[in-house]
Amino acid sequence: NFYHYQSLVMEPWDGPAAIVFTDGRYLGASLDRNGLRPLRYKVYADGTVIGASEAGLIAPWGSPLVKAGRLGPGRMIALDLNNGTFLDDADCKQVLAERRDYGSFLGEAVRDLHTLAKSKARVPTPVADSVAHQIAFGADLEERDLILSPMANTAMEALGSMGDDTPLAALSRRPRLLYSYFKQLFAQVTNPPIDPIRESLVMSLTNYIGGQIGIYETLQDKRTFLQVDTPVLLPHEFEEIPAHFTDKLVQLDATFPVNAGPASLEPALRAIAEVAVKAVRDQGARVVVISDRSANANRAAMPMLLAVGAVHQALVRAGLRLRCGIVAETGEARDVHQLACLIGYGATAVYPWLAYEILRDLHAGGKLDPKVDLAKACENYRKAAGKGLLKIMSKMGISTLLSYQGAQVFEALGVGDKVVDDCFSGTPSPIGGVGYEDIAGETLRRHARAWPTAGGAELSNEGWYLVNKKGDGEVHGWSPKVVAGMGKFLKSGGDAAGWADWKTASEEHAPVTIKDLLRIRFAKEAIALDQVESAKEIRQRFTTAGMSLGAISPEAHECLAVAMNRIGGKSNSGEGGEDPRRFRPLENGDNANSAIKQVASGRFGVTAEYLASAKEIEIKIAQGAKPGEGGQLPGHKVSPLIATLRYSVPGVTLISPPPHHDIYSIEDLAQLIFDLKCVNPRAKICVKLVSCSGVGTVAAGVAKAYADVILISGHEGGTGASPLSSVKNAGSAWEIGIAEAHQVLMMNDLRSRVTLRTDGGMKTGRDIVIAAILGAEEFNFGTAALIAAGCAMFRVCHLNTCPVGVATQRDDLRAKFRGKPENVIHFFNAVAEDVRVILAKLGKRSIDEIVGRTELLEFVPDAENPKTAKLRLDGLLFNPDPMGDASRIHTRERNNSPGHELCLDDVILQDARHVLVHKTQPFKATYKVRNVHRNVGTRLAGEIAYIHGNRGLPPGILDLTFEGSSGQSFGTFCVQGMTLRLIGEANDYVGKGMNSGEIIIRPSADTTFAWHENIIMGNTCLYGATGGSLFAAGRAGERFSVRNSGATAVVEGVGDHGCEYMTAGTVVVLGPVGRNFAAGMSGGLAFVWDPERKLDDLFNSEMVSLEAIKEAEESAALKSLVAHHAEVTGSPHAAALVKRWEKAVGEFRRVTPLPSAGVTPQVFRYQPASIA
Structure with a gap:
């Protein structure tokens, strides 16, 4: 009732936010309603309370530790400084809720409209002149x-595919509703x-x-x-x-x-x-x-x-x-x-x-x-x-x-x-x-x-979503004429005449994007073409967009990779993982390894080996077709191969979470960038953003977070499946975004630290040159590259019915794929030569010479569309450095933090280098850690994966013990052969992306509180894990085991959203769980010790059910796992459960994916790995 009443006074505020407050009497802390920031606290016997965003911020206190806790979503703690008492969340809320009789007021003041209108007719009456x-x-x-x-x-909502290639509302010659502006x-x-x-x-x-x-009104209203x-x-x-x-x-x-x-x-x-x-x-x-x-x-x-x-x-x-x-x-x-x-x-x-x-x-x-x-x-x-x-x-x-x-x-x-x-x-x-x-x-x-003056009115087909085949609808940039022209050019073997025809078809139409209103100002005197940088050099600036293996067929995906590797460009794996066989050269000498490996919010197929194989790793924050939403792969495209690569279940639709659960702020992004630079120090890190107002400020933050490359995508997109309302109405033009990013980076003296890349309907050399003049150094192709590989723009990617085998997983349709790397190469060669011709006309020898040179462009409104003359493009063409003193391009090879090399793993690698090479002599060592030691084990895992792949080393050959409070990302991307023991406590992201190995966390032996009632690690642990084991003698925070795709874990309590979107693996919780447990869980198993039967009110029943453990084999396996946990962590709570197993097993609930979720019933089996 308290919250209901307050919603009539003021709207709720969303986070992320961890707030510390005081009024002189009370000193407290509160967390946002979704738990998007960490806040850990410790209470000591002498009455001292220490709270911070990380554990281990202050050195061990002299007084005994009484409680180690965390704030959950919407929770609050406070200290009453007058009487020296500690108030937990229930205490704080009770004081507020009892101040007024909110229930009586609401009973009289609030009426439910649906209930009041229930007796009325429920269908619409006909409208005259419909x-x-x-x-x-x-x-x-x-x-x-x-x-x-x-x-x-x-x-x-209706789904569509292949993005938006119609004019912006302000450029359309047809009358548009105001909403489309x-x-x-x-x-x-x-x-x-x-x-x-x-x-x-x-x-x-x-x-x-x-x-x-009103805030000051009384309940008498x-x-x-x-x-x-x-x-x-x-x-x-x-x-x-x-x-x-x-x-x-x-x-x-x-x-x-x-x-x-x-x-x-x-x-x-x-x-x-x-x-x-x-x-x-x-x-x-x-x-x-x-x-x-x-x-x-x-x-x-x-x-x-x-x-x-x-x-x-x-x-x-x-x-x-x-x-x-x-x-x-x-x-x-x-x-x-x-x-x-x-x-x-x-x-x-x-x-x-x-x-x-x-x-x-x-x-x-x-x-x-x-x-x-x-x-x-x-x-x-x-x-x-x-x-x-x-x-x-x-x-x-x-x-x-x-x-x-x-x-x-x-x-x-x-x-x-x-x-x-x-x-x-x-x-x-x-x-x-x-x-x-x-x-x-x-x-x-x-x-x-x-209401025409003569004749009757008839509904038309405006062709805003799909091409109007009669030709009287909205203009489309990828019209049948343009697509067919590409086919003719490629059939010609990539000759100049064929390119000229296609270029004409692509560029001579009513304006679609802002670049169509820009004219390049050529020099009075051109330079000779042989003075311009070569096509080979220009091609190295080309990349293909992140199109996942799943959205497109294995054949199309591999075709693009081979083509880009041949020309020195870079293809992008997309977010669906990649077949490890492609990480090594093919029998014919070609390289089918995608140079850019994408890390998206679903973390599908993201392992240490996958990351170690990359020249560049792209963090996809958003995508042009549907920014703010996750990637979507319909269930009929999740074939057994795709499910294997994504560590998921065949036939089950995969919709990635809209957020990266380890990026809730710019600081979190900096941590993920550091994660990736640790696991693969050879790779550059790219952050993919989508154009919108304010993207320049975001880009500046990303540069300060030590990304090497920033990609600004346009709203056009080119997705395999997206709600049509998102395709049409989210994100801005790439021209605006790349110009803003370039200008803000220059004004903040950050431009030299990062490479700027852009995409959004790139087709010809003219597009590349305009993008460069606005600030881009590299250029990303999606739809055009796919059409060069054989796509015919049927726009049925989301239906799995692509008749040319490009965007389907059906074997019969994949057999129709006729794409060749040679065709993709023909296209990129032609674009590069087109760029050279334009550079020569500009009197410039290289792309570097035109980056940010906006005086080379002028605004030319559409003569047939008066409203374009009202546009104001001076902000787009603004020059933040008219004197030419600042760098307009990146000049640093790497944008690394000054302390990038201060990594504990460097010491470990030096100590254990012989194990990585020879894989024989076991290595044991103990190291002290503090929370400044981030990513303990990550660089070690990356080095093992780079040498040996996901096979790693023999189990347990590296046995490392750490003592203290570890920093963020302990054991991230752990691989086989690694056993990491932490005696103390950990922060967020423990075991993120681990593929194998074992992580063991327990409090120090002199701890006097009950381990299983206190927090021992932070939020978002085991995010995207694909294997391995985690044993923690204590509780974890929010979103434990989110997107778990194969890891085994035993923990003694979790916060809200545990096992969210889990597709494989086993999780055992020997304590309480928070709300929304197992939401979206389509695979794997969870076992929750629930003696008070509270789980019924806390789990999400949409995709899972609760069962008792009935099979003797499963009971024995679960006992073995809990006993192993007790053995390796020394957990008294786990040992007590094992001791009274015959009764305790009846207190467990088995959380099982529903058969309707596409999962066949399974029996849990467990064989503990040997511990050295």
Whole structure:
């Protein structure tokens, strides 16, 4: 009740944050609601309490240690300095919750809208002039078929593939809805996105209609509020709102007269904003309904986004916004992005009346699933919209709709300053753009089609998602003509005439991206071509995008790798791992090893050997097609081979977590970069970002975190599977991102430390030269390289039906693959030669000479599209160093931290070098550690893997003991042959990415507290582990064993989200678990000692079930594992359980993936490894 009441006062705030506070009497600490920061504390017998983000920050205290604990998500501790008492979370919250009678107030003040409206009709009534309204509000046949039908049939968003190759809204010659000018922002590096699938328990779409309670108001307030569980209202729910608020509701007409022309929109907007302010201020209105239902032949609907934004901002400026709710009744918002825009700019709830009318029309025409009646179709649509909203919120790291409403987490691409200031105050709009009359003009163009002066109105296919085969839809950069032209060029053997034809087809079309509005300023006198750097040198700047083995076929994946290795470029493995046989040369002498190995949030196939085989390791923070979301591989593409390489289960869909669970801040990214530089000191580390406003600041942070390469991807993407709303509406243009990153790095004297790379629809030499002038030194190709390898752009990658064998795992279709490395090489040769020709015309001898030289470009608006003349590209072409004093390119070979070489593993490697070489004489040693010793064992593991692969060394041959408080990433990427014992405590990321070996952690022998009741290691341990064993005599923090793909672990308690998204391995928990245990667990087994039967309320039942241990064989195996744990750690708790095993085994719960998750039942077996 306390939290429920507070949600009416103020929205929740998301982290990451660990906060220390005091008011003079209380000194306390609190953690964010999702547990995204670590906070460890120790309580000593003399009353001393030490809390910090890491264990071991202060040397051992003189007094005996009483408790070693951690703060969990949303938890708090405090010290009452007046009476010297320690207050735990329950103590703190109880004091607050008992101050007022919140329950009685809520019982009278809050009404559930769904319950109130339950008795009303649940289907929409027909709309007059339905087709005209659909045209006027921007609906078309494609939206009906591709977007709304899947939502109504399946309650899921529609998927698509191959990215977005249509013009930005500001560049389109066709009238676009205002929503398409706005791009969703997303978290990258500075805070994490949230996983709305596996961690849905922290997400909420609940909102309240009727305003908010003031911070200083009392509980005597007699107002009532309507609670909505989702902001997308069904017809009968919307009808209930006026009945509840009666005279406290004002309705605004969001239309304007057609005959008054475009100039009438702005005054009409101002008028409804004034009415809203007056109604709330003078009449006490608590609900403002903004409606476009009265649109007709004579009155055009205002863009609802403008109307909501104008009213919201007017109320904010008048200091009245918290007194009322805003409900949008609109025909214009139908897909999840449009709904998100309205809520993000102030709407409390949305009634999408035309969406329901279209569903009624589809149902009546027999175009929906016959098993789905109209009421169910509307409910499914709402569910799909709700899931989409959760996804959009979560990609910014926002968990609740209350926090998202009015947060304005968008950027505008092509909206003018006046409109932004009036309606979307504070929204970044980096290139300026359209004003009120331009927006009204596009609205009136649609209106004229809807109510033509002669003849009837007909729905068209605008071709915004897929190419309109009739040729009268939106422009596509990868049109059939362009794709076919590539085929002709390659069939010609890569001759110059074929390239010229393809280049013409690729470049001579209506503008699609910002680069199409830029003209290269050639020199008055060209230089001879033989003075320009060679194609061979230029090709070394080319890379192919991270396309996973799984998204594309093994044949296509290998074709790209062989081609890039032949020309000295670099191919990228993508996030699906790679077959180890490719790490060595092929029989014909070719090299099929991807030079760039990607590390993504799912950590599929990431082992020490995989990383050791790389020339460059790319950390994929985000991807252009769906930034803020994880990679997605449909279950029908997870073949046995793909499942083996990803350490997962065949046939089970794989959706990577949106966040890297070891990157919740820039400091965490620095730690992961250090992890990777330790495991493979030969490789450069690249961080992949997606273009958006502020990406330059992020890039500066990444450079300071010691990345060597920064890739700025454009929003175009080129994905194998992604929600269409993400493909179209998230991320910004690469031109904006690379220019901003380059400029910010130069202004902060960081440009010389990193290589800048970019991608986004690269095709020809012109694209490369423009990218270089804006700041890029290297150039990434995705779609173009794939087409050169045989892709025919059927855009069915997500369906596993690629007819040319490029993007499928079906054996029959893979057999149709005809791609050749030679064709890929022909393409890159032609691009390189094209670059040389342009450089010669510029009078420049190399790409280095043009990097950042923005005076070589000029802005040329599209003569056939007046709104492009409103764009402002001066920021894009800004020169931060007009004197030319600063470096415009990277000049350092490596961007390493000054203390990079201060690594304990260097000492260990020197001591044990003979073991790595000869693999015979066992080596034992003991070392002291402190928390400044990060990555203990990581460099050792990388060196073993580099020499011997994942086979490693004989088991137990390296037996290393460490004493003290270890720093972050203890035992990361551990391999066979390594036994690491830690006597003391560890911080976060223990055993991350381990493939084999054994890690043992226990407190020191003189510890007097109960080991199993105290914390011994931090968060996100065993993240992405693919094998090996971990035994810890104490408790772990949050997200223990997240993405475990094969490791065995015994631990004596875990925090929230334990075993999240586990696909293989065994985890035994001899103590309490936190909330959401086993969420998304599709493989492996977990055993939890649960004598009080609390697990029923704590596990996530979506993919697993709880069972008793019934098989004698399994009981014996579990006993053996627990006994081994007791033996190697000395755990008294484990020993006690073994001693009374016949009774204790009945207190265990077996956590088993459901058969529906694609897993066959298995019996647990265990054979302990011998310990030297």
